[in-house]
Amino acid sequence: MLEAAIMQPGVTAAAVGGSANAGLSAHVRMGQVETIEFFRDKSLGITVYKGQRSGSATITDLTQPAITAAITAACRIAEYTEPDVYSGLADKADLATDIKDLDLYHVSNITPEQAIAKALECEAAALNYDKQITNSDGAAFSTSDQLYVYANSNGFLAAYPTTRYGAYCTVIGQQGESMQRDYEYTAARDAADLMSLQELGKKAAAKTMARLGARKIKTCKAPVLLVPKTASTLWGTLVTAISGGNLYRKSSFLLDCLQQQIFPDFVNISEQPYLLKALGSAPFDDEGVATCTKDVIKDGVLATYLLGSYAARHLGMRTTGNAGGVHNLVVQPGTDNFEQLLQKMGTGFVVTELLGHGTNIITGDYSQGAAGFWVENGAIAYPVEEVTIAGNFKDIFANLVATGNDIDARSNIITGSVLLEQLTVAGS
Numbered sequence: 001m002l003e004a005a006i007m008q009p010g011v012t013a014a015a016v017g018g019s020a021n022a023g024l025s026a027h028v029r030m031g032q033v034e035t036i037e038f039f040r041d042k043s044l045g046i047t048v049y050k051g052q053r054s055g056s057a058t059i060t061d062l063t064q065p066a067i068t069a070a071i072t073a074a075c076r077i078a079e080y081t082e083p084d085v086y087s088g089l090a091d092k093a094d095l096a097t098d099i100k101d102l103d104l105y106h107v108s109n110i111t112p113e114q115a116i117a118k119a120l121e122c123e124a125a126a127l128n129y130d131k132q133i134t135n136s137d138g139a140a141f142s143t144s145d146q147l148y149v150y151a152n153s154n155g156f157l158a159a160y161p162t163t164r165y166g167a168y169c170t171v172i173g174q175q176g177e178s179m180q181r182d183y184e185y186t187a188a189r190d191a192a193d194l195m196s197l198q199e200l201g202k203k204a205a206a207k208t209m210a211r212l213g214a215r216k217i218k219t220c221k222a223p224v225l226l227v228p229k230t231a232s233t234l235w236g237t238l239v240t241a242i243s244g245g246n247l248y249r250k251s252s253f254l255l256d257c258l259q260q261q262i263f264p265d266f267v268n269i270s271e272q273p274y275l276l277k278a279l280g281s282a283p284f285d286d287e288g289v290a291t292c293t294k295d296v297i298k299d300g301v302l303a304t305y306l307l308g309s310y311a312a313r314h315l316g317m318r319t320t321g322n323a324g325g326v327h328n329l330v331v332q333p334g335t336d337n338f339e340q341l342l343q344k345m346g347t348g349f350v351v352t353e354l355l356g357h358g359t360n361i362i363t364g365d366y367s368q369g370a371a372g373f374w375v376e377n378g379a380i381a382y383p384v385e386e387v388t389i390a391g392n393f394k395d396i397f398a399n400l401v402a403t404g405n406d407i408d409a410r411s412n413i414i415t416g417s418v419l420l421e422q423l424t425v426a427g428s
Contacts (some may be wrong), residue, residue, distance in 0.1 A: 001055065003322055006048060006071050007153065011078075013049040013089050015152040016287065018042070018062075023144035026115035027297060028123055030136050036112055048074045052083035055273035086313040089287070092154045093258040094309075094319055096290035100283045103276040105161040107145065113116050115141045118167060118197050124399040125201030126171045132212065133205045137170035137181060143191075164279070165191040169201050173208040180211035180383075182353075187410050189277045205350075210373075214383035216373060223348035223401070224420045225375070228408035229350045231331075231418040235269070237359055237366075237393060239326050239413075242302065244311020246361060253364030253394060262397050266334070269297040271306075273327035280412025286324030294320070296329065331415040333405040341404050341419050343378035349425050350375055351389065364393035370425075388426040396420055 005414035006014040020042040044067065045057045055077030057070040109117075123139035142165070149271045168185035184204040186195035195203075226234060238254075246252040254262065273291035275281050282291055287309055295303040307315070308323030336344060355369030368388040373380045404416035 006046065008071075008075060008301060010050050011048050011075065012051055013152070013153045015047045015089055015287075016044065017148075017150045018044040019146060019148045020155070020242075021144060021146040023142065024112055024115060025140055025142035026112060026119050027138055027140040028116065028119045029138035031120065031123070031129075032137065033116055036116070038112075046070050047075050048078055049088060050075075050078045052085055052087055053078045053081045054084070054087050055079075055081060086310050088309070088313075089152050089154050090289045090309040090319060090323075094289045094321070095154060095156045095290060096158065098283075099158045099160065100274060102160075102164070102274060102278075102281045102283060104189050104281060106163050106192075106277075107419070108163075108165070110141075110143050110165075110191065115143070122167055122169045122197040122201040123171075125133065125198045126169050126205040127201075129202050129205035130173075130209060132173045132175055132209055133171050133172045135172035137172065137183075138171040139167070139201070141165075141167045141197075144264060146275070146344050149283070150286070150288050154288075158284060158288065160283055163189055165189075165194055167197060167200060169204040171204050171208050171213050173205070175212040178212050178214065180208055180214060182207040182211055185410070187279060189279065193277065202383035211371070211383045211385075214371065214385035216386050217349075217384055219424070219426045219428070222425050223345045224423045224425070225345050225348060225350045226418045226420065227338075227350065227352050227372075228404075228406060228415050228417055230354050231369075231415045232408070232411060232413040232419060233354055234396070235329055235331060235413050235415055237299075237361070238269075238397070239306060239329060240361055241364075241393070242296075242305050243322070244305065244307040244315070247307075248311050248314035251362050253360075253362060257302050258305060260302055262302050262394070263297055263300040263400055264398070265295055265300040265404065267300050267400060268295070268332040270295050270330050270332070271322075271328060272330050273321075273325055275328050275330075278328050278409065278412075278414075280326070280328035282327050285321045285327075287319070289319050289321045289323060291321045291327050326412060329413045329415075330402055331413075331418075333407055333416045334403040336402055336404055338404055338406045338417055340401070341402060341417055342375055342380070344402060345375055345419055346378055346425060347376050348354040349373075349384065349387075349389070349423075350380065358390075359393070366391050366393055366396070384427075390424040390426060391420075391422075396423070
């Protein structure tokens, strides 16, 4: 019915993407309930093509009159856009035909009362950890149940459901005049896979206490060890630099680097979209193209760009199934755990928090506020705050020293810690 309504005279192709999402979030602070939020939303995006012209409209009202009005609006917009030879649906040959069940849907029916109790349990574990934990920025527990569906006039129609559960806790510690805060979180497709909320609260408190007494350091050049949370931003920059939009606009420091050595040969990174229960898994991308397991970095060499159909046509290439982003970027772990990486570093700076944004994706120049710990003789000496780390990503990538086996899988970038040879650490 919808296809018949969209394929009006002059419309040569069309696509529809829709989602429905429902869930709740309970937030507490200092043992009191601050907010309980329920959400239930749905949306529909309609794109029509009239030859090389396209028009799009998005709605949240899914009544028939609203859908009809959106189709009319999209068709009208297509009349006024400039022709674009690169626009259009993904090629039919690239569309997913085997919609894999990736075990992404686990309904738990958690009630608001249960969510509140979980958040309170988490915060209480943090506040009771030590007398130096004096305040809280709160704890929360959330649920999300989503269905995503995509269809186009090339004959594609598929959907897949997902669930996501999460909790976090942020507390404040005080030691004399020094006050610090830190947090811990957990996220999973299945509520049964979440970190124990008692453990989460205790970790948040321990991380906060470890930062008490933080000091500044003098400006120097030193090895830098990124813990998994901050290492993911390093790999996020890689993804941005090899993604289609920046490449065809010639605004990436990795332009024309395909099949070139950009990392040491021990670095291997793959995209693994079929990992069961993983937060980045998906059977198809935002254009209905089949996702696939592939090498992104192979023995230090850039093995592929990350492209949707539009960017691929600009570059004279084929889509890689990455319209909408990467699906589980997995950094192959090395043999060293975190303590062994500290020993390998000897003296340097462990980065546990990054502040602000400081990457020039065109040149690769990098400068960002940071906090963490100074390391001497392979052991953490004291916490550090109010410094900036700086370098150029081409050099950072080329001189990467080691990847750790302390894997963090709480996002679509799955990585351990990363040891970098040397960055400028700017302090006092």
